[in-house]
Amino acid sequence: MTPASDTTPRTLFGKIWDAHEILRHPSGQSLLYIDRDLIHEGSFHAFADLKRRNLRPRRPQQIFGIADHYVPTLGRSADDAASPAIARMIRTFDENMEWGGLRHFGIASREQGIVHVVAPEQGITLPGLTIVCSDSHTSTQGALGAIAFGIGQSENAHVLATQTLWQMRPKTMRVTVNGRLGQGVTAKDVMLALIARIGAAGAGGHAIEYAGQVVRDMSIEARLTMCNLSIEAAARLGMVAPDETTFRYVAGRHYAPTDQEWDLAMAQWQALPTDDGAAFDREVELDGAAIAPMVTWGTSPEDAVPITGRIPDPASFASADKRKAAAKSLEYMDLAPGTELDGLPIDRVFIGSCTNSRIEDLRAAAAILKDRKAAVPAIVVPGSTQVREQAEAEGLARIFREAGFEWRQSGCSMCAAMNGDVVGPGERCASTSNRNFVGRQGPGARTHLVSPAMAAAAAITGRLTDVRRL
Amino acid sequence: MKAFTRETSTVAYVPGVNCDTDQIIPGRFLKADRAEGYDKFLFHDIRRDADGNLDPAFPLNRPGAQQARILLVEDNFGCGSSREGAVYALADAGIRALLAPSFGDIFFNNALKNGIVPVRLPVPVCEALADHLAADPQATVTVDLEAAQVILPGGLGDHAITIDAFARDCLLQGLDEIEMTFTYLDRIAAFEADRMAHNPWLAR
Numbered sequence: 001m002t003p004a005s006d007t008t009p010r011t012l013f014g015k016i017w018d019a020h021e022i023l024r025h026p027s028g029q030s031l032l033y034i035d036r037d038l039i040h041e042g043s044f045h046a047f048a049d050l051k052r053r054n055l056r057p058r059r060p061q062q063i064f065g066i067a068d069h070y071v072p073t074l075g076r077s078a079d080d081a082a083s084p085a086i087a088r089m090i091r092t093f094d095e096n097m098e099w100g101g102l103r104h105f106g107i108a109s110r111e112q113g114i115v116h117v118v119a120p121e122q123g124i125t126l127p128g129l130t131i132v133c134s135d136s137h138t139s140t141q142g143a144l145g146a147i148a149f150g151i152g153q154s155e156n157a158h159v160l161a162t163q164t165l166w167q168m169r170p171k172t173m174r175v176t177v178n179g180r181l182g183q184g185v186t187a188k189d190v191m192l193a194l195i196a197r198i199g200a201a202g203a204g205g206h207a208i209e210y211a212g213q214v215v216r217d218m219s220i221e222a223r224l225t226m227c228n229l230s231i232e233a234a235a236r237l238g239m240v241a242p243d244e245t246t247f248r249y250v251a252g253r254h255y256a257p258t259d260q261e262w263d264l265a266m267a268q269w270q271a272l273p274t275d276d277g278a279a280f281d282r283e284v285e286l287d288g289a290a291i292a293p294m295v296t297w298g299t300s301p302e303d304a305v306p307i308t309g310r311i312p313d314p315a316s317f318a319s320a321d322k323r324k325a326a327a328k329s330l331e332y333m334d335l336a337p338g339t340e341l342d343g344l345p346i347d348r349v350f351i352g353s354c355t356n357s358r359i360e361d362l363r364a365a366a367a368i369l370k371d372r373k374a375a376v377p378a379i380v381v382p383g384s385t386q387v388r389e390q391a392e393a394e395g396l397a398r399i400f401r402e403a404g405f406e407w408r409q410s411g412c413s414m415c416a417a418m419n420g421d422v423v424g425p426g427e428r429c430a431s432t433s434n435r436n437f438v439g440r441q442g443p444g445a446r447t448h449l450v451s452p453a454m455a456a457a458a459a460i461t462g463r464l465t466d467v468r469r470l
Numbered sequence: 471m472k473a474f475t476r477e478t479s480t481v482a483y484v485p486g487v488n489c490d491t492d493q494i495i496p497g498r499f500l501k502a503d504r505a506e507g508y509d510k511f512l513f514h515d516i517r518r519d520a521d522g523n524l525d526p527a528f529p530l531n532r533p534g535a536q537q538a539r540i541l542l543v544e545d546n547f548g549c550g551s552s553r554e555g556a557v558y559a560l561a562d563a564g565i566r567a568l569l570a571p572s573f574g575d576i577f578f579n580n581a582l583k584n585g586i587v588p589v590r591l592p593v594p595v596c597e598a599l600a601d602h603l604a605a606d607p608q609a610t611v612t613v614d615l616e617a618a619q620v621i622l623p624g625g626l627g628d629h630a631i632t633i634d635a636f637a638r639d640c641l642l643q644g645l646d647e648i649e650m651t652f653t654y655l656d657r658i659a660a661f662e663a664d665r666m667a668h669n670p671w672l673a674r
């Protein structure tokens with residue numbers, strides 16, 4: 001590839017990538033400089049690897065640790081963990097962070113929360129950065145105009161040791177969402193509609209940039225939800241060009257630049273958006289006005305339909321693979337083709353996860369729940385301790401409690417069921433999380449992915465419900 | 471890392487599109503120390519019945535399947551969670567190569583870093599291979615990384631392996647990437663100094 005001249009229009013992605021490419025190997029792999037590496041309890045293999053090699057983190061100032069995957073939501077100490085093995089994960093995390101001399105927000109810290117909620121909240125995530133974390137939903141953080149992606153533990157050890165990573169440059173895809181969203185339709189619904197259209201493998205090997213009127217009108221929190229779900233379409237990452245909304249969000253956050261440094265940063269950030277005429281490898285357009293609140297019926301996020309829809313007949317799929325997969329999904333979900341989704345009885349509700357646990361998500365759910373009662377067991381797990389405190393200050397916690405929801409401490413909780421918060425075998429859960437995989441929320445658990453408002457509506461009626469009716 | 475040059479083996483076919491890493495290894499096993507071996511967790515929940523007994527119908531539970539060091543799988547294999555435990559489980563079960571139309575990106579990288587070669591083959595080739603294996607379960611496939619070729623049985627021909635040269639070199643030599651990157655330390659340090667000069671708030 002010839003180097004781009006100054007006048008060649010470039011994408012947001014291309015600008016950040018180029019600014020972090022230390023060198024390119026003859027094979028085509030780039031050695032990328034990594035600005036931030038985020039650590040959670042599951043990253044322990046990378047630390048074991050470093051110790052085995054007698055290495056230490058090379059740039060401790062650029063590494064942040066946050067306990068989220070294994071933390072209990074009913075207490076704030078490792079002693080409250082669901083099992084000794086889980087408690088050990090939380091303690092090992094603290095030990096590794098201390099060993100590496102790394103800043104970390106442990107379970108009892110006021111900055112604790114789900115890594116992808118906390119990093120933007122603290123200003124650790126900023127426009128123009130490269131950010132990695134050994135978690136696939138790192139894509140979330142691209143919402144601020146950064147290259148943020150998930151890595152494995154071997155790659156994580158490499159970043160800790162060198163502050164760099166070898167990567168093939170992904171292709172680019174622009175997803176333009178035109179028009180305006182209807183009432184009751186959220187970023188979550190836009191993404192489920194996108195994934196249903198392009199498939200769970202649809203954006204494989206691509207970096208997605210979200211654009212269009214709908215995205216420009218969105219808050220940062222909604223953009224975080226969009227970028228979060230990029231990985232469910234197999235994208236390497238998702239991102240949104242930084243704009244005034246972004247700058248307003250970032251200003252004043254703990255690790256954000258201030259004073260003259262803010263001006264210096266702004267000069268760089270304002271140059272980031274995709275230039276007019278820049279080429280993408282793929283373009284996809286969605287009409288925002290045509291999107292309805294979505295719900296999944298199967299065991300892949302691509303198995304999504306509008307709440308007004310019916311469960312498709314596996315025979316209606318074009319490929320043999322899809323027909324087989326759909327039939328298997330329906331068997332696991334114990335559902336029959338042709339069933340209307342609106343009105344399907346559920347057993348419990350989970351509001352939480354890095355997809356939908358920020359303050360705006362909780363406000364949206366609380367707005368539906370006010371002066372109403374949940375008909376099924378339901379829990380709310382705020383995305384961070386700060387979100388939890390803010391929700392308490394705003395009176396949202398009271399609304400949840402009065403509606404019969406359990407108001408929990410922050411963490412990943414029932415999204416991945418690693419901390420012991422599980423959906424029981426055969427139980428049907430309306431969940432604001434991101435994966436409806438077989439067994440994701442516990443062995444035999446059946447997950448229906450929905451937005452926070454839809455989850456609240458389902459809690460009230462005990463059935464999947466079109467929130468626009470309430 | 472275990473070097474990879476050439477591997478000839480029977481092939482086990484594990485069907486299912488979008489087989490996510492939660493299927494390959496359920497999240498509750500990720501707490502285990504690698505030294506204990508991850509092979510016992512491979513496909514844990516989908517290869518057992520409700521009582522935890524091995525389901526004889528699951529492909530890897532069939533007689534002879536345990537010997538296969540190559541798996542044929544379907545589209546978007548290893549999508550979902552970035553958990554490298556999925557690759558540990560495959561590696562510890564002796565799997566050295568995977569054949570599929572496509573793989574999850576993070577999974578693909580994780581595999582390469584653990585001495586497993588993920589080979590992308592066109593859908594019709596995968597389908598034809600599945601049919602052939604059904605008729606002849608003893609058929610073997612050769613993954614020849616040196617020649618960058620996979621040699622299929624039953625007249626299905628040779629196909630190029632499209633892995634970039636960098637990853638291929640590392641695999642062929644069993645080369646340690648971190649050591650290799652350290653040879654560029656001067657350039658990394660110079661780049662870093664410049665970046666921090668322009669973005670001093672990044673290192674506080």
Ligand code: SF4
Nearest residue numbers: 137353354412415416
């Ligand atoms: S909330 Fe769920 S998806 Fe997000 S980081 Fe935690 S486990 Fe992963």
